[in-house]
Amino acid sequence: MKKQLNSLCREYRKTIIVVFIVAMAVVCVNIFISLNSREKHVAVNDSAQNLVQDNYIPISxxxxESKTAKGDITSVQKTKLDGLIESWKKGYMSDSDLKNNIMKYLDEQGIxxxxxxxxxxxxxxxxxxPEVNLRDGSNLYSFVGIYSTGKQNPSGTHKTVCDNWSAFVF
Known part of the structure; x- marks a missing residue:
């Protein structure tokens, strides 16, 4: 009977050891799957974040922005200069044409x-x-405008190519 009991104990120990080894293997596999899943999740999030950064959308x-301000001229005179600026902005005049038209008007007005x-x-x-902030009174007349080309910086930075336009009468 003692031999049978010893034999039974050995079988029982073998079974416990096998169950323990299987359980540890299951735990190890679950840990591996969990870690691998996290790495893929992080990689997917990093890829998505890089995709958003690489797909920069330029300013339309x-x-x-476009603002004017007046100094020592009348509101009617400012309105006339604003009209010349609008024609220039639409491409009806070159820079030199606008300058000449402003000087001609100022001369006509005796300014x-x-x-x-x-x-x-x-x-x-x-x-x-950026916000354009002009104040009345610093020049006879001031115009500042920002025009976006709608194109990303050719050097690849996340900035849009813009043109700053200005007209000042001192």
């Missing part, structure tokens, strides 16, 4: 000025359009 094409400065297409890069 067109005028984004003394020191200088008229006109610049279009001042190349710049923006990730977002």
């Amino acid at each position: 094409k067109g005028w984004k 003394d000025y020191k200088e008229v400065s006109v610049t279009s297409k001042g190349y710049t890069l923006y990730d977002k359009i």
Whole structure:
């Protein structure tokens, strides 16, 4: 009977050891699957994040900001200069044409000025359009406008190619 009991104990121990080994194998497989799943999840999230960053959408094409301000001229005179600016913005006049038209109008109105400065297409890069803040009184007349080309920076940064336009009467 003692031999039978010893034999039964050995079989019981073997069974417990086999069950323990199988259980440990199951735990190890679950840990491996869990870790592998997390790595794939992180990789998918990183890929999605990179895709969003690589698919930069430039600021849409067109005028984004445009402001004028007046100094020592009347509101009627400012309105006339604003009209010249609008024609220039639409492409009906070159920079030099606008400058000449402004000087001609100022001369007709008997307004003394020191200088008229006109610049279009001042190349710049923006990730977002800044606010244009002009104040009445600093010059006889001021215009600042920002036009987006709708194109991403050719160097690949996440900025849009824009043109700064300005006209100042001092």
